Amino acid sequence: MNSAQPVLSIHLLLGTWLTCVRAMGHGTPDNMNWAGLLQKLLIVVHIRQIICSSLQFSVPEELEPDTLVGSLSKNFSPPYQLLTHNYLRMDINTGNFYTTELKMDREAICPAETKAEECVTLYNAIVGPSKDLIQFSVIIEDINDNAPHFENNKIHLGVPEDTTVGTSFLLDTQALDSDSGPNGEVQYHLKGSDGAFGLKIEEDSSVIMLVVQRALDRETRDLFQMQLVATDCGVDPLSVSAALIVTVTDVNDNCPAFSSDSPHSVTIPGDSQKNTVVTQVRATDPDLGPNGDIVYSFSPKVSERAKKLFSLDSLTGSISLTQDLESDNSEELVLKVLASGHHCPPADTQVTISVLPKANQELTIKIGFIAEHQNQTMVLQENQHPTALAVLELEGDSSFKDLFLAIEGEVPFTLSPQNGKYLLSTSKPLDYEMNREHHISVVARMKSAEGSVIIPSRRVVTVLVADINDNAPYFVQPHYELQVEENNQPGMSLLQISASDADSGDNGLVTYRLENYNPTMFSIDSVTGQLSLLVPLDREQQHVHRLTVFARDSGSPPLESMATVSIHVRDQNDNPPVFLTPHFIFFIPENVPTLSQVGRVEVKDPDKGENGTTELHVVNSSAPFVVDNTQGMLRTTRNLDREAEDRYELYLLASDHGQTVALTSTARVTIFVEDINDNQPKVILPGSNSSCLTVSPGTLAGATVGKIYAIDEDSGLNSEITYSATAPEPLQNSSPFQIDSRSGNITLSQQLLHEDLGMHHLFIVVRDGGKPVPLYTTVWMNLLVNDSTEPCHLDQVPTWTGTLNLVQTPSKAPICDVETARFSQLMLLIGLGMMLVSTCLFVATVICCLKQRSRSLKMNKTAYTEANEIPLRLKDKYYSD
Numbered sequence: 001m002n003s004a005q006p007v008l009s010i011h012l013l014l015g016t017w018l019t020c021v022r023a024m025g026h027g028t029p030d031n032m033n034w035a036g037l038l039q040k041l042l043i044v045v046h047i048r049q050i051i052c053s054s055l056q057f058s059v060p061e062e063l064e065p066d067t068l069v070g071s072l073s074k075n076f077s078p079p080y081q082l083l084t085h086n087y088l089r090m091d092i093n094t095g096n097f098y099t100t101e102l103k104m105d106r107e108a109i110c111p112a113e114t115k116a117e118e119c120v121t122l123y124n125a126i127v128g129p130s131k132d133l134i135q136f137s138v139i140i141e142d143i144n145d146n147a148p149h150f151e152n153n154k155i156h157l158g159v160p161e162d163t164t165v166g167t168s169f170l171l172d173t174q175a176l177d178s179d180s181g182p183n184g185e186v187q188y189h190l191k192g193s194d195g196a197f198g199l200k201i202e203e204d205s206s207v208i209m210l211v212v213q214r215a216l217d218r219e220t221r222d223l224f225q226m227q228l229v230a231t232d233c234g235v236d237p238l239s240v241s242a243a244l245i246v247t248v249t250d251v252n253d254n255c256p257a258f259s260s261d262s263p264h265s266v267t268i269p270g271d272s273q274k275n276t277v278v279t280q281v282r283a284t285d286p287d288l289g290p291n292g293d294i295v296y297s298f299s300p301k302v303s304e305r306a307k308k309l310f311s312l313d314s315l316t317g318s319i320s321l322t323q324d325l326e327s328d329n330s331e332e333l334v335l336k337v338l339a340s341g342h343h344c345p346p347a348d349t350q351v352t353i354s355v356l357p358k359a360n361q362e363l364t365i366k367i368g369f370i371a372e373h374q375n376q377t378m379v380l381q382e383n384q385h386p387t388a389l390a391v392l393e394l395e396g397d398s399s400f401k402d403l404f405l406a407i408e409g410e411v412p413f414t415l416s417p418q419n420g421k422y423l424l425s426t427s428k429p430l431d432y433e434m435n436r437e438h439h440i441s442v443v444a445r446m447k448s449a450e451g452s453v454i455i456p457s458r459r460v461v462t463v464l465v466a467d468i469n470d471n472a473p474y475f476v477q478p479h480y481e482l483q484v485e486e487n488n489q490p491g492m493s494l495l496q497i498s499a500s501d502a503d504s505g506d507n508g509l510v511t512y513r514l515e516n517y518n519p520t521m522f523s524i525d526s527v528t529g530q531l532s533l534l535v536p537l538d539r540e541q542q543h544v545h546r547l548t549v550f551a552r553d554s555g556s557p558p559l560e561s562m563a564t565v566s567i568h569v570r571d572q573n574d575n576p577p578v579f580l581t582p583h584f585i586f587f588i589p590e591n592v593p594t595l596s597q598v599g600r601v602e603v604k605d606p607d608k609g610e611n612g613t614t615e616l617h618v619v620n621s622s623a624p625f626v627v628d629n630t631q632g633m634l635r636t637t638r639n640l641d642r643e644a645e646d647r648y649e650l651y652l653l654a655s656d657h658g659q660t661v662a663l664t665s666t667a668r669v670t671i672f673v674e675d676i677n678d679n680q681p682k683v684i685l686p687g688s689n690s691s692c693l694t695v696s697p698g699t700l701a702g703a704t705v706g707k708i709y710a711i712d713e714d715s716g717l718n719s720e721i722t723y724s725a726t727a728p729e730p731l732q733n734s735s736p737f738q739i740d741s742r743s744g745n746i747t748l749s750q751q752l753l754h755e756d757l758g759m760h761h762l763f764i765v766v767r768d769g770g771k772p773v774p775l776y777t778t779v780w781m782n783l784l785v786n787d788s789t790e791p792c793h794l795d796q797v798p799t800w801t802g803t804l805n806l807v808q809t810p811s812k813a814p815i816c817d818v819e820t821a822r823f824s825q826l827m828l829l830i831g832l833g834m835m836l837v838s839t840c841l842f843v844a845t846v847i848c849c850l851k852q853r854s855r856s857l858k859m860n861k862t863a864y865t866e867a868n869e870i871p872l873r874l875k876d877k878y879y880s881d
Contacts, residue, residue, distance in 0.1 A: 061140050256339040316435075380464070394457075759784050
């Protein structure tokens with residue numbers, strides 16, 4: 001053999017098959033036959049690389065380079081050579097292997113098995129002087145090097161302020177962690193909820209519910225900015241958080257009330273002009289939007305003169321003169337003002353207006369604009385901090401003492417005196433949605449003993465508020481619920497969802513969209529908010545659909561809000577009952593009591609309510625069965641007799657309780673009646689206990705001289721019949737006859753002798769094979785041993801004098817089973833064979849015996865009688881050998 005030829009050898013070491021390739025050649029490893037080695041490597045690959053070793057090493061991922069992670073020196077001899085150098089390198093002399101610069105990342109190496117128990121990589125190495133090829137596995141252990149992450153880092157949720165404590169809201173988010181084991185298991189907690197909200201985690205952390213833990217009040221706090229924190233279960237846990245922003249939506253739970261600074265009295269000069277704003281009452285309702293709208297009106301108790309002189313702005317509460325005053329006398333008028341809101345009793349306040357005599361000289365108010373203005377009108381963007389608008393100065397007769405400028409009514413503006421002039425500024429940010437245009441009425445007042453008196457000099461300053469996109473669309477109804485009957489027409493319109501935006505222009509232009517739902521089932525018109533159903537619904541597939549509708553304005557940046565829609569699918573009777581199987585097969589013993597259980601008939605209807613309530617009936621059958629619908633049980637209506645009917649075929653009709661049309665289905669039922677041992681054997685032959693047969697004295701031993709034939713209407717073991725002969729104690733050894741236990745044939749057990757002449761009464765017990773106790777019947781077989789050819793007949797039936805325990809006590813008489821008789825016969829023949837001296841005598845004896853047997857059989861055929869004392873009925877299904 002050429003020593004340079006590589007040899008493939010398979011060794012069995014420690015119960016493990018090792019596939020090894022040995023490259024044999026001359027010299028050092030440098031001149032190994034690498035071609036042969038490669039050939040054997042390919043052979044190993046071809047046979048699917050039978051694993052050479054059960055060696056396993058566990059290596060944590062992300063180890064630093066040159067970290068010792070294992071060694072082959074305990075299992076194999078040097079030298080060592082690692083064939084693959086990804087992630088590991090091996091020392092050729094020691095067999096130690098170390099990590100390389102390329103770090104092991106379990107999630108990158110085993111992306112499909114990230115959540116599996118193990119990430120296993122296989123390495124091949126050549127070891128030992130014989131250059132054996134081995135394979136070992138490296139299990140890359142997971143470390144907690146990946147933090148959980150949310151797909152969306154912001155979660156928005158709207159919660160009505162009247163939500164009951166304990167109500168849960170689904171957070172449609174979940175944190176994912178690509179690590180495995182505890183490193184990849186995620187737990188959640190909430191930060192920044194101030195006790196208002198909590199978390200409930202269901203279904204193996206896959207369902208996150210936000211639970212309201214205390215009563216909410218939008219007027220107290222309308223926004224909760226919390227952090228949903230997800231933390232893994234590693235030894236050094238990593239966590240991530242997502243912003244959870246909960247907006248408390250408004251409900252109408254507050255009524256208008258007049259503020260404490262609303263004026264109760266005011267004084268005006270008697271020469272005030274028409275449209276002069278005398279004062280402004282102010283009521284507040286902390287609710288939002290339409291829920292906070294207030295309407296002002298005069299009480300019906302206000303005098304006619306007051307109604308004639310003053311008008312009340314129903315929206316602003318400003319009280320103005322309806323005509324010029326020309327009063328030289330003092331006058332006092334009382335106005336009772338009502339503030340009404342939705343579904344609220346009106347609040348009231350009282351304003352007393354004192355009219356003074358008219359003044360004699362007019363003053364003027366001069367204005368210098370600071371803010372942007374056009375045609376004496378200033379424009380200011382909403383939501384700006386307090387801003388200086390203009391400088392005002394009072395000019396006129398200096399004879400007036402203690403004059404000053406003041407703003408009439410309650411407006412978000414202030415006048416502050418500065419070196420004899422007045423600076424007009426905003427007192428708070430203006431809100432375009434509350435008031436788009438402000439008319440500031442600046443009047444000159446003079447201090448008097450009765451208080452502040454208005455001098456007939458005024459200047460109205462107009463400020464227009466420029467809109468910005470500071471209001472998200474508002475759903476009047478944050479949650480919609482409706483019911484739709486299944487099997488609807490495609491394209492059906494469901495409802496129109498409406499959201500309003502208090503902003504103007506593009507800032508208030510609202511469009512609608514659905515999020516995260518099958519676009520082939522539902523659609524919404526982006527302009528009108530009309531929600532439509534595109535396909536027929538199937539309640540049995542899904543009984544409720546929950547949609548999230550987003551309303552977005554067209555501002556820059558756009559704002560949006562959301563509402564939810566729950567669509568409950570109403571049931572139609574569109575599913576017939578379904579049997580568990582189209583063919584039921586049952587077995588039941590005969591003779592069971594009436595209403596016994598045959599078997600359970602299972603039928604299901606996926607519809608709901610009455611449409612899914614089923615009822616079973618037996619169809620067009622006279623079979624003795626009925627269905628108990630309370631239990632779904634098939635029962636008997638009378639006793640069953642297998643001998644009369646051993647099988648029933650019937651059909652069941654299942655119908656539901658549909659209102660319009662009941663749906664039905666049918667199933668076939670086959671019922672087999674199982675036999676019980678309820679019929680004892682019936683003897684056919686002999687015809688009666690007084691029947692008699694004549695047996696010739698010359699009948700040979702072993703010849704059949706008669707037959708007992710019986711039938712049993714049962715089946716199986718219950719119908720298997722055995723025959724036995726029984727005799728009283730004194731007669732046990734006197735009869736020369738025996739009976740075959742299976743066929744019932746009666747044969748001579750020995751040659752008849754002279755003393756055997758006369759009548760022989762055989763008491764035959766016929767038993768079936770029923771369990772636990774067989775049934776039996778008895779019959780007398782009467783045999784007359786005589787040379788006469790005349791038929792014999794008994795005048796009197798024999799009487800049994802033995803034991804009555806015929807079932808349990810077998811025959812003890814020498815009239816025994818055929819096996820015993822045959823054994824005796826065999827012994828007799830052996831004895832006769834030993835006694836016979838010559839073959840000629842034996843042949844002559846046999847010939848004589850055959851002739852005598854033929855004559856005996858002819859006589860037996862004439863001896864049977866048809867006298868039947870036991871009524872019997874033969875059926876076609878019983879046969880005899």
